[in-house]
Amino acid sequence: MRRTKEDALKTRNTILDAAVELFAEKGVANTSLEQIGKKAKVTRGAIYWHFQNKSEIFDALHERLYQPLAQMIMQDLEQGHHNPLEQLENMCVQLLLDMERDPKKRHAMTVFTSQSNYSGNMSTFRDQHLAKKAESLKLFSKYFEKAKDEKKLSDVADSDLLAQSVCFFMKGIIVEHLNNPDGFDLETNAHKIINQFFKQFK
Amino acid sequence: MRRTKEDALKTRNTILDAAVELFAEKGVANTSLEQIGKKAKVTRGAIYWHFQNKSEIFDALHERLYQPLAQMIMQDLEQGHHNPLEQLENMCVQLLLDMERDPKKRHAMTVFTSQSNYSGNMSTFRDQHLAKKAESLKLFSKYFEKAKDEKKLSDVADSDLLAQSVCFFMKGIIVEHLNNPDGFDLETNAHKIINQFFKQFK
DNA sequence: GACAACAAACATACATGTATGTATGTTTAT
DNA sequence: ATAAACATACATACATGTATGTTTGTTGTC
DSSP states (O other): OOOOHHHHHHHHHHHHHHHHHHHHHHOSTTOOHHHHHHHHTSOHHHHHHHOSSHHHHHHHHHHHHHHHHHHHHHHHHHSOOSOHHHHHHHHHHHHHHHHHHOHHHHHHHHHHTOGGGSOGGGGGGHHHHHHHHHHHHHHHHHHHHHHHHTTSSOTTSOHHHHHHHHHHHHHHHHHHHHHOGGGSOHHHHHHHHHHHHHGGGO | OOOOHHHHHHHHHHHHHHHHHHHHHHOSTTOOHHHHHHHHTSOHHHHHHHOSSHHHHHHHHHHHHHHHHHHHHHHHHHSOOSOHHHHHHHHHHHHHHHHHHOHHHHHHHHHHTOGGGSOGGGGGGHHHHHHHHHHHHHHHHHHHHHHHHTTSSOTTSOHHHHHHHHHHHHHHHHHHHHHOGGGSOHHHHHHHHHHHHHGGGO
């Protein structure tokens, strides 16, 4: 049964792909390893070879989601822009559309924005994942700091509160959209609603 | 073991109180009826007397949360206000502070804003609960319609998009706060951040 | 008012299915 | 020959739903 390292990695990713879909659909607690195995066309034995338990699958999926996301924002920040608030506005639209267009991202976002998935054995990851999110919040603050530097925002504005505000809004859109995709079409409305939101900073 | 109707109702509410706390803490799927019974100081037999199954507890808790909430908004709408947008702003602050100050509401909100609780046997309630939320959204639109009537908002503004915007923001605040109460203090910041958000409509 | 019957409101016992983790077996790349 | 990468078998715990037992408020009858 020994496979090449390449094939083993494929199996590992197939398991993760199956898991994220089932986790999004059924919740982590209501998804059994048997179900994941069936969807991935492997047995539980194979899952246990690759992952210690469901928790480790959960954490691997989180890593897969947030690593590229944080990187994307950091790279954006490294590029100069004559108006950092417009830059942030565009980034927000981009984040929404990326998620909308990539089912894996969408499923992962569904899993990790759902508080009750952080229960039972998953609760050990709560603080760790929160800390990663706090890092993203700091990245958003940087856009506001840069806007102050370029005189596009008043010096007395509270960058942290504004960054927090952006996070809340983004979170609200994402959570609501994922809960009810038919209720609000992101492809057609993302730009409009983000643009409306950013009016408060002008 | 027969009790007075009054006492039986007390038992029923004690069960619901215990359930909402455990659901918020552990998620619905990870909370057993045994745990609820222990917390309520009754046995599973008593729970089964009052409720058919966990689903029925779930739905009863939802009713307990949303009924008074919808009523509160409707009553606010019935009161005239010289500026309906300010009225809505105040309502948003009020909703946040009410939730912050009432642990039962907070727990219930935690349960019902967490998508993955709508899995397994609870998934049958998804559409029904979504429909109730859509009603709230319509109530928010009414504030914007009234603002147009009173010339406090441009006639060409899209009331539904703006109402949606408010819902997203409120949802984002609630979800984020419930996930991480230490990350953002609602008592001190609710008014500030809602006020900042409403600047976009002025 | 006393008492018996009934059933509501519980508590306890029983039966069953499911999910997990671990042990063991099999295949095959190196 | 060895061990990685699986598949299968075994052992156990837990949660649910149902059946049955117990307590006691209410009502009707005398």
